[in-house]
Amino acid sequence: MFLATLSAPRPAAAMHLAEGVLPLGWCAFWNALALPFVAIALHLLRQRTGRDAFYKPFVGLIAAAVFAISCMPVPVPTAGTCSHPCGTGLAAVLIGPWMTVLVTVVALLLQALFLAHGGLTTLGADVTSMGIAGAFTGYLAFRAAQRCGAGLWVAGFLAGVASDWATYATTALELALGLSGDGSVGALFAGVALAFVPTQLPLGLLEGAMTAGALVFLRSRRPDILERLRVVPVAAGAP
Numbered sequence: 001m002f003l004a005t006l007s008a009p010r011p012a013a014a015m016h017l018a019e020g021v022l023p024l025g026w027c028a029f030w031n032a033l034a035l036p037f038v039a040i041a042l043h044l045l046r047q048r049t050g051r052d053a054f055y056k057p058f059v060g061l062i063a064a065a066v067f068a069i070s071c072m073p074v075p076v077p078t079a080g081t082c083s084h085p086c087g088t089g090l091a092a093v094l095i096g097p098w099m100t101v102l103v104t105v106v107a108l109l110l111q112a113l114f115l116a117h118g119g120l121t122t123l124g125a126d127v128t129s130m131g132i133a134g135a136f137t138g139y140l141a142f143r144a145a146q147r148c149g150a151g152l153w154v155a156g157f158l159a160g161v162a163s164d165w166a167t168y169a170t171t172a173l174e175l176a177l178g179l180s181g182d183g184s185v186g187a188l189f190a191g192v193a194l195a196f197v198p199t200q201l202p203l204g205l206l207e208g209a210m211t212a213g214a215l216v217f218l219r220s221r222r223p224d225i226l227e228r229l230r231v232v233p234v235a236a237g238a239p
Helices: 002-007 024-051 055-069 088-114 123-147 152-179 185-221 223-228
Strands: 074-076 081-083
Touching: 024 055, 024 088, 024 123, 024 152, 055 088, 081 185, 088 123, 088 152, 088 185, 123 152, 152 185, 185 223
Parallel strands: none
Antiparallel strands: 074 081
């Protein structure tokens, strides 16, 4: 029955929050909330680029990776929409949460314009869930795990899982606030979050493993990149 539900044709919204899903007032609110984060991130990017010519092209490379990772939709039959991995946990570990905000803006804007994933009016809401909540949660989880003595694989895994689940928890909150009307925000939030569980629970674990695997692979092949980005401590004697 589950496989039949997955394969049955049915109307479905695009992944991310599409045009018309949220009332315009809430769209304006989420756009206003995301705007200061984008402004601060642009300022930090200009500062870092002036000190390190390697940094800006690397941020562009991470933007391409996030775009590709978040373009893999998985049907959510219980919600009538699509779920997907995000890639912002890995991005936040490598380039920090502020640059991940910019990366997310670029990825979501391209997807909205050319792939009909998400929307322009809901761009702020999508950036808030994926680029702000997801990035900062993943980054904090990674650093907290490191301070507790966790190895790179465990810390990366926790960053990927935390970032993914935080993104969808925030998306559920955005939908609940915008669509509850006179009903209960808490009840709608619980219902939307529960609808994402069948796909996002395993997807979050998969994204955690992907994040951890990518970091371990970089450490084995190009440890200098992780040291340069301060993901791992700089080896003794390194410049």
